[in-house]
Amino acid sequence: MTKTVLKLKVLLIGRGAREHALALKLCKSKHVSMIVVVPGNGGSHTGIPKTCNIGDIEENEFPRLFKLAQELKIDLVVPGPDAPIVNGIEAVFREAKIWCFAPSKEAGQIEGSKAFSKDFMERHKIPTAAYANFTDISKAKIFIENALSKIHHTKWWIKASGLSAGKGVVIPQTRDETFEALDEMMLGDKFGDAGNEFVIEQFLEGEELSIHTFCDGQTKSMPAAQDHKRAFDGNKGPNTGGMACYSPVRAATPSVMKEIERLIIKPTLDGLREEVMLTKAGPKCLEYNTRFGDPEAQTVLPLLKSDLAEIMFAFISGNLHEINLVMENKFCVTVILVSGWYPEEYRTGHKINFKSLCSDSSASLCIKRDSIMMACC
Incomplete structure (x- = not known):
C-alpha cells in the first residue's frame, strides 16, 4: 500500500447501524480526513471523530448525492445499503472519476435478483x-403439489426475488402455510415489487455462515460470521434483517474456509460477501450480497x-494483492434491540431505555432533548 497519507474525504451513504459501524472504523484511518454520512442517524450524528451527518438527502437521490460530492470535493463514496448499488450508483461516480467502493449495476444483479x-x-x-x-402463482402451486407427491416433505424457503431488507423470506411448515405464503407474496403484495418474481428453494439443514470477501479479481476474506435472522428465541418467528450475530464461527475451520474458497468464492469473483450454508454434503451458496452485511458489519x-480505507483504496485501484488483511484474535457478538412488534408493523417515535453498553451501532435512531435516543423510523 502507498506510504503517502491520502487525506480522503468520504461520503458514506446510509442510515443504519452498518453505516455507523463503517464510520467508526473509517474515522480511525490516517488516510481519512472527513466523513459525511447521508442521511445518517442519531449514532453517526454525534461522538464519531471527523464525522457529520447531512440528513435531508435520501440514499437513492443520485443527482443530489452527486452534487453534494462535487461541492465537498469528495474523494471516496461508500454506499452502505443494497438499493443504491443495485440501482447503479457506482456508474454515477465512476463517470465523474470519483472513487466508489461498490460493484457495477450489472454485477449488483447477483443481489438485486435472487x-x-x-x-x-x-x-x-x-x-x-x-x-x-416463478412469476405465476398457479404454476408455483402445481410445482408444490408435484413436489409433495414425489418427495413427501413440506419444508422449503419461499423468497421474494427482489430487495426486501432481509425480510423477504418465508419458511412455511405445511402445505397450507406454503399456499398462504404464496398468496401473500403475489396477491397480497406483501413485499411490493420485490415479490413479483419469487424463488421456491429446498430447505437446507446446517449452519449458515456469512463470509465478507474483498474482491478486485484477487480475493481477501475476513473471518466467518453467523447471523441469526428469526425474530424470536429458539430460532422461531418470521425472518428479519438480523437479530444477533457473532464472529468468528467455530464451524468455519481452515479446511472449511478452503472449500468455500474453492467451490464458491473463486468461481464467483463478483461477490463482496457470500452467504454460505454448511450441510452434510459440504458448503452450498445461499445468496450473494454486494455490500457489507447488517448486522455482520457491526x-x-x-x-x-x-x-479499512487502505483496503477500499486497494480494491478500487486493483491493488488488493498488496494488502495484508490482519484481524484481532478475539470474538465479537452483536445483539439487536428492536421495537416489540418488529419485523411486522411496529411503533416508532418511542423512548428507548437501556443501561450503558460496551459499544453500540445505531440504526434508525434520532437524538432529541438532551441526547435522549428515540426510535424514529
Whole structure:
C-alpha cells in the first residue's frame, strides 16, 4: 500500500447501524480526513471523530448525492445499503472519476435478483440448494403439489426475488402455510415489487455462515460470521434483517474456509460477501450480497486491525494483492434491540431505555432533548 497519507474525504451513504459501524472504523484511518454520512442517524450524528451527518438527502437521490460530492470535493463514496448499488450508483461516480467502493449495476444483479443469482450459480456450477423461479402463482402451486407427491416433505424457503431488507423470506411448515405464503407474496403484495418474481428453494439443514470477501479479481476474506435472522428465541418467528450475530464461527475451520474458497468464492469473483450454508454434503451458496452485511458489519469490522480505507483504496485501484488483511484474535457478538412488534408493523417515535453498553451501532435512531435516543423510523 502507498506510504503517502491520502487525506480522503468520504461520503458514506446510509442510515443504519452498518453505516455507523463503517464510520467508526473509517474515522480511525490516517488516510481519512472527513466523513459525511447521508442521511445518517442519531449514532453517526454525534461522538464519531471527523464525522457529520447531512440528513435531508435520501440514499437513492443520485443527482443530489452527486452534487453534494462535487461541492465537498469528495474523494471516496461508500454506499452502505443494497438499493443504491443495485440501482447503479457506482456508474454515477465512476463517470465523474470519483472513487466508489461498490460493484457495477450489472454485477449488483447477483443481489438485486435472487432468481438471477440462482441461475448464475447453476450456470457456473456453484453448489446451492435445488430451486425453481416463478412469476405465476398457479404454476408455483402445481410445482408444490408435484413436489409433495414425489418427495413427501413440506419444508422449503419461499423468497421474494427482489430487495426486501432481509425480510423477504418465508419458511412455511405445511402445505397450507406454503399456499398462504404464496398468496401473500403475489396477491397480497406483501413485499411490493420485490415479490413479483419469487424463488421456491429446498430447505437446507446446517449452519449458515456469512463470509465478507474483498474482491478486485484477487480475493481477501475476513473471518466467518453467523447471523441469526428469526425474530424470536429458539430460532422461531418470521425472518428479519438480523437479530444477533457473532464472529468468528467455530464451524468455519481452515479446511472449511478452503472449500468455500474453492467451490464458491473463486468461481464467483463478483461477490463482496457470500452467504454460505454448511450441510452434510459440504458448503452450498445461499445468496450473494454486494455490500457489507447488517448486522455482520457491526460484528466483523471491530475485529479488523487493518486500515479499512487502505483496503477500499486497494480494491478500487486493483491493488488488493498488496494488502495484508490482519484481524484481532478475539470474538465479537452483536445483539439487536428492536421495537416489540418488529419485523411486522411496529411503533416508532418511542423512548428507548437501556443501561450503558460496551459499544453500540445505531440504526434508525434520532437524538432529541438532551441526547435522549428515540426510535424514529
